[in-house]
Amino acid sequence: MPGIGPANFAALSERFGDPGAALAAGERALVETGIGAPLARAIAQADPRLADPDLAWLEAADDHHILTWADPGYPPQLREAAAPPPVLFVVGDPEWLLVPQLAIVGSRSPTPAGLTSATEFARELAAAGLTITSGLALGIDAAAHRGALEAGGATVAVTATGPDRVYPARHRELAHAIAAQGALVTEFPVGTGPRRGHFPRRNRLIGALSLGTLVVEAGRRSGALITARLAAEQGREVFAIPGSIHNPMARGCHRLIRQGAKLVETAADVLEELAPLFDAQNVAVPAAQGINRSSGSVPGPTKGEDPEYRILLEAMGFDPVGIDELVERTGLTVESVSSMLLILELEGRVAMAGDGRYYRLTDH
Secondary structure (H helix, E strand, C coil): CCCCCHHHHHHHHHHHCCHHHHHCCCHHHHHCCCCCHHHHHHHHCCCHHHHHHHHHHHHHCCCEEEEECCCCCCCHHHHCCCCCCCEEEEEECHHHHHCCEEEEECCCCCCHHHHHHHHHHHHHHHHCCCEEEECCCCCHHHHHHHHHHHCCCCEEEECCCCCCCCCCHHHHHHHHHHHHHEEEEECCCCCCCCCCCHHHHHHHHHHHHCCEEEECCCCCCCHHHHHHHHHHHCCCEEEECCCCCCCHHHHHHHHHHHCCCEECCCHHHHHHHHHHHHHHCCCCCCCCCCCECCCCECCCCHHHHCHHHHHHHHHHCCCCECHHHHHHHHCCCHHHHHHHHHHHHHCCCEEECCCCCEEECCCC
16 A cells, blocks of 8 residues: 555554454544554455556566565564565575574765675675675675685675666676575565665665675765664664765765764774674674784785885875885885786776876775
8 A cells, every 4th residue: 555654554553453354444543543544444445456566477487476464584683674575575595594693785976996895895804604784785785795705605685676677787787696695675666766865765775784884985865874873773883984084985984983973994894793692682692704803804815025115005095195106215116016006906906086196995
């Protein structure tokens, strides 16, 4: 029924016990619940065929699932949230909604360094045993999903459309990969397209499903900050990766840190903070496979041992800097610096900013 959100559904369930009783109650009894006369009239005149598209979708494929409040497979961490969605549509394996999850979110227009951070954190945390949850959006969300997939781990995408739609459309292949190695989940019925008001509801689900939310990069008005706030309101952990003071995409993270979010520099920082939550849920703490616990990162490339490469990296720092300035700082030739930067970029040690300057990605 149009107009039935989690709050109205909760009010009707509290009054009548189950949806069938509410549908049979009559308009006057429905109005008494406080849902409003127009919605009460629509429910009293409901056509059962409204559910036909959803039931047809359910029967169309083996990996299509519908979970209701009454289903034992409904995520318990979501059931405990305020006014949880009465129905979830899942493409993939719904059991991934029952295992420990970490949300990784951020800007739709991140820097190259932000994309690298999202991918590396997702890869390492997925390898450690966490399911990576995000929103299938451009930028940080997509990088987090891909990082988890690259690690052979699981990832969950919470969407703001019906289960038969992929938004943005360019992520169709990514959505198929997520369904094969995790799950796509939404509270919106078949045929629902992207609407502005649906994205905050999606963000709320991302935070509620996860033990914690990691914000990689976010501007001052990023939707990722909404996800983080909603996660905090539901008692979840909030983590943020700091960035350069010159990077506008780091300002949202810095604001979160000032407000009490945990500053993290490595995947190990996240795992250590989440360990008590695993213990409280009687779940084994994931073992970080291939992660250096002292640094929280994978071993660095061999070029980092070369003295000239060390000199160049130390002269570069983590803020963008031009080749001419690097030549001046290091005393190396333009040809040497250009060649070394190309190799370091291929090794994932540095990245080029949009203006042609370079900056470091890691500190190992």
